[in-house]
Amino acid sequence: MKNNNLLLESFRGAWAINPAAVPQCELMINQHLSGINLPDKLSTKEIIAGAYYPESGNNIQPQGKRIAIIPMRGLLMAYDYWSWSAEDYLRIFRAYNESDQISAVVLDIHGPGSSVDVINMMKEFAAEKKKPFVVLANACYSGHYWLSSIIGDHIMAYGNITSGFGSIGVLAMGWDYRKAMENDGIKMQIIRAPQSTTKAQNMVDYYEGNNEDYIQSEKDALFPMAEAFISDIKETRTQLKLDTEGLFTGSIYTANEALEIGLIDSIGNEKKAIEMAQMLVDLEIY
Numbered sequence: 135m136k137n138n139n140l141l142l143e144s145f146r147g148a149w150a151i152n153p154a155a156v157p158q159c160e161l162m163i164n165q166h167l168s169g170i171n172l173p174d175k176l177s178t179k180e181i182i183a184g185a186y187y188p189e190s191g192n193n194i195q196p197q198g199k200r201i202a203i204i205p206m207r208g209l210l211m212a213y214d215y216w217s218w219s220a221e222d223y224l225r226i227f228r229a230y231n232e233s234d235q236i237s238a239v240v241l242d243i244h245g246p247g248s249s250v251d252v253i254n255m256m257k258e259f260a261a262e263k264k265k266p267f268v269v270l271a272n273a274c275y276s277g278h279y280w281l282s283s284i285i286g287d288h289i290m291a292y293g294n295i296t297s298g299f300g301s302i303g304v305l306a307m308g309w310d311y312r313k314a315m316e317n318d319g320i321k322m323q324i325i326r327a328p329q330s331t332t333k334a335q336n337m338v339d340y341y342e343g344n345n346e347d348y349i350q351s352e353k354d355a356l357f358p359m360a361e362a363f364i365s366d367i368k369e370t371r372t373q374l375k376l377d378t379e380g381l382f383t384g385s386i387y388t389a390n391e392a393l394e395i396g397l398i399d400s401i402g403n404e405k406k407a408i409e410m411a412q413m414l415v416d417l418e419i420y
Contacts, residue, residue: 199237201411202230203404206241210248210277212255220252227259227285238266238411240404241286248277250304250359253366256281266414270407271398275301275386279397280363283370287414289398290407291389297401299392302367303384304360306352312341371396 204226212220230236269286271278272293279299282289291297315322322341326333336355339348364382368374373396379385381395392398400410 199235201238201240201408201415202236203240203242203408204230206243206245206278208245210245210252210281212249212251220248220255224255224259228262231259231263231265236265237415238268240268240270240407240411241282242292242404242407243269243271243278243282244273245278246273246275247301248281250277252277253280253284253362256284260284264420266411266419268407268411268414270402270404271299272297274299276303280366283367287419288400288410290410291392291398291401292403294389294401297389298386299389299397300381300386301384302363302382304356304363306356308352312343 204223206218206223208217210220210223211217214221227239230239263285266287267285269282269289270292271282271289272291273296274282274289275298279302289299291299324334324338324341326338336348336351339345339351367382368376374381375395378395387395387397389398389401393401400406402410
């Protein structure tokens with residue numbers, strides 16, 4: 135099942151990811167195809183153990199409640215494989231959302247992006263959310279930024295030296311094995327039922343060498359996803375300077391630039407993120 139999840143998301147899926155992270159994903163797939171076993175991921179119980187509950191900056195915690203800090207690291211897939219998936223995080227989010235011991239959450243992000251499949255899952259949780267979520271981010275690109283805008287009540291950069299934001303856009307990755315297959319004497323044939331004249335047309339174009347048609351069909355599939363990404367950012371980031379060059383075409387920005395154009399709300403550190411979470415609790419925004 136784990137292998138199926140990896141291949142399904144990698145080969146079929148669209149990705150909201152910083153292009154700089156594409157080689158990481160490619161390496162992961164190549165290792166899998168070469169039979170290299172990737173390390174087992176930590177269990178959900180270990181994720182809970184990794185979340186800790188420091189006192190707020192002024193040491194005031196109403197009714198003994200705590201602010202949970204949850205680390206989110208690396209490329210985020212929707213389903214279970216070798217790293218913490220969106221499914222895992224949602225189990226934790228929901229547990230803390232219902233817990234009488236947790237007043238707010240700081241989501242500590244360092245991530246290049248996610249599969250687009252993650253986003254609907256995060257939107258479902260956003261509709262259930264009843265506690266403040268503060269995003270504290272070092273690297274927060276593409277899908278990670280998308281989900282931050284959906285569930286975060288405040289987005290804070292972790293300092294202004296290496297932290298970055300943006301890469302608003304969607305891409306798909308493909309490996310062209312046609313020449314290798316031809317050299318090995320392999321020819322793929324796709325046979326469709328007489329009624330199914332448009333079924334898997336992109337695959338037909340690919341194997342018949344209709345590259346322009348194949349690429350256009352992939353672009354057509356990605357277009358509504360990118361539009362949804364842009365629409366969500368416009369809706370959630372109401373202070374955004376919409377005329378910023380490159381904003382919705384995939385450009386990335388430093389923390390200072392992101393603050394200036396409205397991609398984030400502040401620049402701080404863990405202590406300030408905890409204080410902000412406590413402030414939102416005190417304001418009773420939920």
